[in-house]
Amino acid sequence: MPPRLVVVGVSLGGMETLRGLLGALPANFPAALVIVQHRDKEESGDLAMLLGQVGSVSVGFPLDKECIQAGRVYIAPPNYHLLVEDDHFAFSLDAPENFARPSIDVLFESAADACGAGVTGIVLTGTGCDGARGLAAIRRRGGQTIVQSPSEASAPNMPQAALAAVPDARQLTLKEIGEWLKSIADCGLRNETSAECGISDCGFRNESNAE
Amino acid sequence: MNKKSTSQSAEPDLEDIEVPLLVEAIYRRWGYDFRDYAPASLKRRIRRIVGLEEVPSVSALQERVLRDPACMQRFLDQATVSVTSMFRDPGFYRAFRAVAVPLLKQRRALRIWDAGCASGEEVYSMAILLHEEGLLDRALIYATDINQAALDAAKEGIYPLEKMKEYTENYQASGGKAAFSEYYQAGHGHVVMRADLSKNIFWAQHNLVTDASFNEFDLILCRNVLIYFNRHLQERVHRLLYDSLMPDGLLVLGRQESLQLTPHETDCQALDSREKIYRRVR
Numbered sequence: 001m002p003p004r005l006v007v008v009g010v011s012l013g014g015m016e017t018l019r020g021l022l023g024a025l026p027a028n029f030p031a032a033l034v035i036v037q038h039r040d041k042e043e044s045g046d047l048a049m050l051l052g053q054v055g056s057v058s059v060g061f062p063l064d065k066e067c068i069q070a071g072r073v074y075i076a077p078p079n080y081h082l083l084v085e086d087d088h089f090a091f092s093l094d095a096p097e098n099f100a101r102p103s104i105d106v107l108f109e110s111a112a113d114a115c116g117a118g119v120t121g122i123v124l125t126g127t128g129c130d131g132a133r134g135l136a137a138i139r140r141r142g143g144q145t146i147v148q149s150p151s152e153a154s155a156p157n158m159p160q161a162a163l164a165a166v167p168d169a170r171q172l173t174l175k176e177i178g179e180w181l182k183s184i185a186d187c188g189l190r191n192e193t194s195a196e197c198g199i200s201d202c203g204f205r206n207e208s209n210a211e
Numbered sequence: 212m213n214k215k216s217t218s219q220s221a222e223p224d225l226e227d228i229e230v231p232l233l234v235e236a237i238y239r240r241w242g243y244d245f246r247d248y249a250p251a252s253l254k255r256r257i258r259r260i261v262g263l264e265e266v267p268s269v270s271a272l273q274e275r276v277l278r279d280p281a282c283m284q285r286f287l288d289q290a291t292v293s294v295t296s297m298f299r300d301p302g303f304y305r306a307f308r309a310v311a312v313p314l315l316k317q318r319r320a321l322r323i324w325d326a327g328c329a330s331g332e333e334v335y336s337m338a339i340l341l342h343e344e345g346l347l348d349r350a351l352i353y354a355t356d357i358n359q360a361a362l363d364a365a366k367e368g369i370y371p372l373e374k375m376k377e378y379t380e381n382y383q384a385s386g387g388k389a390a391f392s393e394y395y396q397a398g399h400g401h402v403v404m405r406a407d408l409s410k411n412i413f414w415a416q417h418n419l420v421t422d423a424s425f426n427e428f429d430l431i432l433c434r435n436v437l438i439y440f441n442r443h444l445q446e447r448v449h450r451l452l453y454d455s456l457m458p459d460g461l462l463v464l465g466r467q468e469s470l471q472l473t474p475h476e477t478d479c480q481a482l483d484s485r486e487k488i489y490r491r492v493r
Contacts (some may be wrong), residue, residue, distance in 0.1 A: 063468065064437070064468050080438075080467060090249045090251050091252075093295065093435050094252065
């Protein structure tokens with residue numbers, strides 16, 4: 001079954017890699033793609049260049065409690081942690097984790113909690129070890145895990161740390177990750193809703209305190 | 212039942228049972244209501260508290276927090292206080308000077324509410340801005356928070372010296388008109404904010420979740436507070452904020468927040484849609 005939610009972590013300096021990834025994204029991509037990129041904290045800088053329309057896909061910063069829609073790309077805005085909660089996003093200003101806010105671990109762990117096996121986590125090039133714990137959480141909940149081949153990554157530390165935490169994660173080159181993204185689009189399950197995770201049916205869920 | 216492979220995967224599911232029980236227990240015992248907090252970040256904070264308290268589980272934390280008021284205070288400190296910085300998001304302060312200050316200058320007296328002021332950094336930042344715009348003397352600022360201990364600290368106006376480099380940069384980027392060092396006195400490892408900044412600030416405990424509106428304001432600041440609430444509670448608090456706003460009053464939310472899809476979406480007009488500065492229009 002294709003994932004409902006693909007979460008991606010990339011560190012400062014991974015802009016070219018990220019651009020490559022988004023360039024490979026097919027128009028009929030059936031999942032939501034959520035990206036945390038480490039960066040200097042205040043302004044969004046060159047990240048803003050990615051906002052708007054990349055090919056046929058819309059890329060943007062989500063708002064608090066915005067519902068997550070399939071076929072869209074979301075980028076964590078600067079200086080907040082971005083979390084997945086049920087079928088929507090949430091934010092926090094808690095302390096940086098692994099010296100990072102947004103932190104990849106925070107996104108990945110919350111996505112694993114919210115969507116279980118419906119999540120795929122991808123760790124791309126980067127320094128430090130953010131994302132390793134989060135990828136392990138995704139693995140534990142039955143999600144798929146992908147790590148960019150350290151030999152190809154411009155900064156191999158983050159992929160290496162992720163592989164140390166999840167030894168059976170798939171090691172793929174950026175090109176292969178692009179092919180994988182295309183392959184899940186070819187499954188053509190865009191409008192199906194997973195029971196585990198309400199992503200792809202938009203609309204705010206009724207908040208009646210029900211668990 | 213004790214197979215190692217299952218116990219690991221079962222652990223997060225147990226937390227899904229334990230967290231709502233803990234929250235219910237705290238509400239019944241102490242009256243603090245976390246039941247409608249946004250679950251993802253609340254869960255992270257509770258996990259952190261479990262670690263700090265050195266207890267083995269959320270259930271064990273529940274037992275301690277029920278019986279020990281000091282533990283409840285520590286819980287409150289960890290679960291509600293977000294550490295922020297002075298002039299966080301300098302772009303917001305620039306926008307505020309541009310679109311809000313001219314409107315505030317038309318008023319003879321200003322009642323301002325900083326809702327959820329935590330350790331006070333934003334209150335002092337706003338006081339400095341108002342001072343530079345010649346508005347501080349006509350302003351009464353009500354700074355409220357759920358946590359009395361945080362308010363006591365905020366009232367002292369004491370901040371770590373090591374933060375001043377960052378705050379100075381923020382201040383300069385925010386359109387500050389003086390030298391930031393004019394606003395504090397440096398001591399050993401800390402600074403004390405200038406006393407005249409806080410002469411019109413009233414610090415008071417107020418719980419957005421359980422307390423009612425207590426006045427009408429020309430300006431309400433509630434930045435990055437509601438992100439910790441679920442949609443249901445956000446709606447309730449938005450009603451409370453709206454009820455506390457004078458006709459034509461201004462409301463400021465955090466950058467990732469919005470009035471979209473709240474009950475008062477159409478009652479307010481965005482003066483700056485990126486920095487979330489709104490004016491009540493009806």
